[in-house]
Amino acid sequence: MTESKDTAAIPAAISGIDVMRGVGAVRAKGFWADAWERVLKRPGAIFGICWIGVIAFFAVFGPIVANAHPLTLVRVGAGGTAVREWPLLANLTPTDWALLIGCFVGLPWIFVGPRSLTRAQRLGIFVVAA
Template sequence: MTESKDTTAIPVAISGIDVMRGVGAVRAKGFWADAWGRVLKRPGAIFGMCWIGVIAFFAVFGPIVANAHPLTLVRVGAGGTAMREWPLFANLTPTDWALLIGCIVGLPWIFIGPRSLTRAQRLGIFVVAALQVGFTIVIAGAIVGWAQDPSRAEWVKAFARSGAGPWTIIGVISLLFAMAAAWIPTVDSRRVRVGAAVLALLVGWGLSGASGGATLINFERYLEDEQSGAIREVTWTLIPWSPQYSRSDMVAIAPGERVADV
């Protein structure tokens, strides 16, 4: 004996009036849901996204994975006083910091940000803010470097090399880019656009003026200081090597080991 199935809930045919009432209608997918569904159906697209993800990971976290500056160390001062230092973070460039902040803070904000904004709007705000910070760092750094060049006029060099000179130049550049970013219609709310532009202004200004990144000519000083006892408890990165550093034997040192113990 077979069981009969109830098919009354799913009409075989519906009238035009039923269509107008929404009978049988299926909720449409959003743009991002539809696009993501199409991507997951294509192996080539998945492979391409994975490859881009690997490149993006090393672009952002490369200076932390491979760096000839130790992650941390303890410097022994006069009288045996010890002070913890973080050379790697102290020598990150403004671009390194901008990428880290954008990846760690910005990307999660796109997906779990305020529900008053759509994901597309949050993405637009993030892209504009990232461009604003990036242009601020590049243009401000170029202008400060130009003003500090020995061939510039004396008053230009004096201003650019003074304590407030670089901060003033960077502040003006940051303000100009913030004003431009606030006019880009990422959202209808002017308050949101201005708030995002001001936040990006502070990030770009602070990173450009306060970050390190000065080229260290002699990386051997860490080895010499450790062997002489001037520093101890040196912790290296996963690959203790930088593009400016040519000693390949340092690559064989395991994380956490000291040169004196190798």
């Protein structure tokens, strides 16, 4: 007869002292883990998160897509030489550049950054840096 490791670790009956020590107790979830679990169970909340993501996407890329400047422009000089210009990049404001850098550098850093920091700490550093 063999015993499984699960039943050997936790006895069938425990004393009051063991209960006070926490033997057999399941570790409680953290506040944010519990909150996210509840949010992800609700379809309306998931739709709201997706909608906020769509709005954020267009807030970042709207000035780039609809700024009335062409992506590239080729001008032909008097001698027949072609000069390529980039009016879209030349006319981006510092706010546009900050949004682009934050989107392409900051967001990946939050999700896959150094594992020595928690995601909340990386998000805090990102917010302070912004």
